[in-house]
Amino acid sequence: MSVHSSISIIVMLIASLAAGIDIGGSAAGAPLQPGEEPLGESAFLEAFIATRPPGPATSVVAHDVPGDGGRQIAISWTRSRDDGAGDDDVVGYDILRSTQPGRGYLLIDEVPPGVESYVDTTATDGTTYYYIVRAKDDMQTVDSEPSGPAASRANWFRTRRLNMFIILVLFFSFVLTYIAQARRGKELFVRRIPGLTAVEEAIGRATEMGKPVLYVPGIGEIDNIMTVASLSILTHVAKITARYESPLLVPTARAVVMSAAEEVVKEAYLSVGKPDAYNPDNIRYLSDAQFAFAAAVNGIMLRERPAANLYMGAFWAESLLLAETGFEAGAIQVAGTAMVSQLPFFITACDYTLIGEELYAASAYLSREPKLLGSLKGSDLGKAFVMVAIIVGVIMETAVAFGVAPLTAIADIFRNFFYVAGQ
Amino acid sequence: MNGRGEMKQKRTWQEHLQALDRRIIYLLIALAVVIPFFFPLGLPTNVTEPVRQVFDYVETLPPGSVVLISFDFGPSTMPEMYPMVRAVLRHCFVRDLVVIGVANHPDGTALGRIAMSEVAADYGKVNQEDYVYLGYMAGASAVMLAIGRDLHGVYPRDYGGVPIGEIELLEEVHTYNDIDLVVSIAATALAEFWVLYANTPYRQQVALGVTAVQALNFYPYLDTGQAIGLLGGMKGASEYEKLVNDLEEELGIAEARRRALPEAQLRALERRFREASIGMDSQSIVHAAIIAFIVLGNAAFFTLRRRRRAEELAESARGKGTD
Amino acid sequence: MNEVSLWTGFWPFTPERFAIWVGAILTLCIYSFLYRDNPFYKFAEHLLVGVSAGYWALIYWNANIVGQLLVPVLRGGVLLPLVPGVLGLLMFTRFFPRFAWISRYAIAFYVGGYAGLAIPSYMQARVLAQVHAAMAPTVSITAALLLIGLICSLLYFFFSREHKGVLGGASRIGIWFLMVGFGASFGYTVMARVSLLIGRMQFLFRDWLGLIR
Incomplete structure (x- = not known):
């Protein structure tokens, strides 16, 4: 400490001497350039200020961040009297941390002047930490009093994501309520999907022509929800072909x-x-390899000449190969998939395409399976909720933009309900 | 169809077009691709907003900032993805940024290593001093979430087997707080995973480089700021290439290279640095050809249909007459 | 790849040159399918399936079994990875029909964990964040178009009412918006596929034949 203070005295002396020379130079009467400040007492003061240690940060408080996943401790302080006021020469603060009060403090981060809080995100849960905020000017540093002990812990609820929780609970309750209703045998209305009429027509045509019907359930695994939907549509298709004996x-x-x-x-x-x-x-396993499968199905189309090709399920790049060949072969084609990137190909090459969720809707419509029906109705209600929310939100925001000031607060609250908070 | 049994009618051009062997179309497309290789057009590259946003963001990063690049593609999409990787890596190295490479797709493992060492060699960057390659780790979503807690816990060692604790470059890099930008170069859904599991929970800035097939699916994330920008397919790659090439001209790096390197090596390097842009010449010709096919095909289809309908109408009128 | 890959003729026959030849021949085998299906195509395809299966098996083995299970447990003495390890082993009960039901516990664990991870994330990133962003003042034509497209497309996928009257009209507008989207997607896909062709052609003409320098 003594070495430190003697150095600062020497520095102060040299600085004041240098300032003194400057004063002399200016006072000697050289005309001031425009924009040049006259040097006088202030230069001496500045030099003095530069060598005076900054005031310390005060009231340093550390506490666990509430409603988080742990590992975070928030530190707040009152800034140095020389930060933005007083000598106004604070250049920032160092944040130091120790697991013992009074010693072993290590630098963990720096923050710029004017800042009065910091969140340490590298704490180990359950360990007690003490923090010091070190105010710095160009030459010297001053430590604050250490904070009281603080330890981070993980909380059960992330409070900032409460909106997410509410929305998920709402959505799941929609689905579960509808499933329960369907199980109890309540008639749940699902509109008829036009694509299904197209399926029936295609099968009818094949029967008239005395040709087979080809049904490709995609190349997804059995755990793929599109494959599951496809199999329940297959039940329906098989019933019709059985009746027609095609x-x-x-x-x-x-x-x-x-x-x-x-x-x-x-x-x-x-x-x-x-x-x-x-x-x-007639139910065949061809190949797990995507393009080998596509080539084999193409072979079936050209050899056995089905008059109706139905593609329902999960498809990737083979979609176009199949639908193109079927088109060339002159079959009526109906496709259905939720693979967005493949839909354009099916739409261009097929006579009718079930787009995205229509595939699931068709399977729910046909099977009347309570889980499928309930999920579909539940997500319908979810969609209605989203649509209403967007329309209400847009109306309010537009009104605010046109100067309906009283709405501002409520519009903000409403919109922020949909804000996604980070960790 | 009408002339069945009668004398063979002369086919119109429309009928020829409709009956065209597809192999002729393949051949024409192949020619459209190859001809610009020998006679480059040098068409201008127009930089789109989503690409510029990525570039501008990287420009704001001070030297030493950390960029994590995720190699989430395989060899089958290399022509689209590799020039992207190269352009982004070059930009990072020009600006002296620290690059961490990871792979979330098994196929990306080797490609990531090749790309990083190739570009690093071009810019005199050294493994573990200027960049690190951590390789593949299974369980993409879990990996991305876990980086939010500690990178060191996810990757115990780098691709070369060096324990991560011994890599000085990563001493200060633990969570997303220490990573300034994630760039996902992905031919799979993994680009979206970075939005879901790095941006959403941790507010990590994410830039996406995706295949053209997927590009459209990612636009909604741009308006909301869930991704800072987007490079879509070869076009996106060529735009980023142009921005980096212009930057190197501006900084005098290109000029210095022209003076220092022997002719053959320089030519090879410059060609690599313009790979996507060169490809875009072929791309433009093919697009023009395809548009022409679509127009011709539709014209033929509609005129034939109109004629057929007129004939049917005439036939039914004749039928009535004889009744 | 690391060196300057400038064409240096067919000789000397370096390992790199050999690799280029293998790549070129396999590329031609696959492209022969454009003419018609043939044994060369089949050979190349089977080779690809086999090689990629081997590559993936190796990567998975190293990254998962060795990296996540064996090393931490045997060298690090960490026992937690044994839990997923055992769950993984349960999957093999599928080979024995009598015990196949046991594998369902492993699947239940996986599906449950993954759903828990994915559902909130998708809900936040794809629904909430988008809804939040959609609530913008509609003061321009673009914004109005976006809003109409969004609502009408959602209405198209609304299954609880017949699509008649106003709903029918709105969903028809929705399908138009969807079709425009699909058209754009189609165009992008054409570009993607042509890019792959360009890449291969560059490989054949430059790296293999050396016709362009």
């Missing part, structure tokens, strides 16, 4: 999907009383 070809790219498709088709034939018409050889 052959139904189902090529698959996954072994598990093949066995599921077998079950589905067999059951459908049984349910319309035509078990003998069921031909297990």
Whole structure:
């Protein structure tokens, strides 16, 4: 300490001497350039100020950040009297941390002047820390009194994401309520999907022509929700082909999907009383490899000449290869997928396409399975909620923009309800 | 179809076009691609806003800032993604930024290493001093969330097997707080994962470089600020290339290179630095060809349909006459 | 790749040159499919499937089994990775139909964990953030178009009412917006596919044949 203070005295002396020379120079009468400040006492003062230590940061408080996932401690302080006032020469603050009061403080970060808070995000949960805020000017530093002990911990609820929680609870309760209603046998209305009429027409045409129907359930695995939806549409399709007694070809790219498709088709034939018409050889496993599968299906289209090609499920780049070949072969084609990137190809090459959620809606409509129906109705209500929220929000924001000031506060509250907060 | 059984009618151009063997179209497209290789057009590159936003953001970063680049693509999309990677890496190295490379797609593992060492060599950057490659880690979403807690916990060692604790460059880099920008170069849904699991919970700034197939799906994230910018396909890559090339001209780096390097090496380097832009010449020709096909095809389709309808009408009128 | 890959003729036959030849021949094998299906195409395709299966198996083995399970447990003495390790082993019960049900516990764990991770994230990034951004003052034609497109497209996917009257009209507008979107997507896809062709052609003409320098 003594060395430190003697150095600062020497520096002060030299600085004041230098300032003194300057004063002399200016006082000697050289005319001032425009914009040049006359040097006088102020230069001496500045030099003196530069060597005077800044006032310390005061009232340093550290506490765990509430409603977070842990590891965060918030530190706040009152800035130095020389920060923005007084000598006004504080250049920033160092944040120091220790696990013992009084010693072992290590620098963890720096903040610019004018700042009065900091969040330490590198704490270990359960460890007690003490913080010091060190005010700095160009030459010297002054430590604050250490903060009291603080330890971070993870909280059960992230309070800043309460809106998210409310919305999720709301959405899930929509879905679960509808599922419960469907289970109790309540009639839930789902509009008929026009694509299904197209499916029936296509099968009818194939029957008239005495040609088979081709049904491709995509190349997704059985756990893909699109494959699941596809299989319930397949039940419907199989029932119609069973009634008409037209052959139904189902090529698959996954072994598990093949066995599921077998079950589905067999059951459908049984349910319309035509078990003998069921031909297990028509449900085929071709290949797991995407393009090998596509090539094999294309081969079926060219050899067996189905008059109706139905593509329902998850498709990737093979979509266009299949739909193109089917188009060339002159079949009526109906597709359905929720793969957004493949929809354009199906739309251009097929006679009718079930777009996105229509695939799920079609499967719910046909199967009347409570879970599917409930999810569909629940997400419908969710969509209605979103649409109303957007319209209300837009109306309020537009009104505010046109100068309806009283709405400002309520518009902000409403809009902020949809704000996504970070960790 | 009408002339069945009668004498073979002469086909009109429309009918020829409709019956065109697709292999002829393949051939024409191949020619459209190849011809500009020999006769470059040097078409101007127009930089779009989403690309400029990424560039401008990187420009604001002071030297030593940390950029994490995620190699989320495989060899099948290299022509689109690799020039993007190269342009972004070059920009980072020109501005002396610290680059951390990771791969969330197994196919990206080797490509990331190749790209980083290639561009680093061009700019005299040294592994573990100026950049680090951490390689592949399974479980993309969990990895992205876990980086928010501690990068060192996710990647115990770098791609070369050096324990992460021994890499001085990463001493100060632990969470997203220490990473100034994440750039996901992705041919898969992984670009979206970075928005979902790095931007949403941690407010990490994310820039996306995606294939043209996916580009459209990411525009909604631009308006909301969930992504700072977007490079879409080869076009996006060529725009970023142009921005970096212009920057190097401006800073005199290109000039210094022209003076220092032997002719053959320089030519190879400059060609690599303009790879996507060169490709865009072919791209433009092919697009023009495809537009021409679409116009011709539609014209043929509609005139044939109109004629067929007129014939059907005439036929039914004739039918009535004889009744 | 690291060196300046300028064409240096066919000789000397370096490993790099050999790699280029293999790549070029396989590329031609695949492109022969454009003419018609043939054994060369089939050979190249099967090779690709086999090689990529091997590559993925290696990467997964190293990153997951070695990196996440064996090293931490055996060298680091951390026991927690054993839990997912055992769950993973349960998946093998699928080979024995009598015990196949056990594998469902592993799947339940995976699906449950993943849904918990994904649902809030998707809800926030794709729904909340978008709704929040959509609530902007509609004072320009672009903003109005965006709003109309958004609402009408959502109405198209509303299944609880018949699409008649106003709803029918709105959903028809919605489908127009969707179609414009699909058109743009189609155009982008054409660009993507052509890019791949350009890349391959550059490889063939430059790296392999050396016709362009």
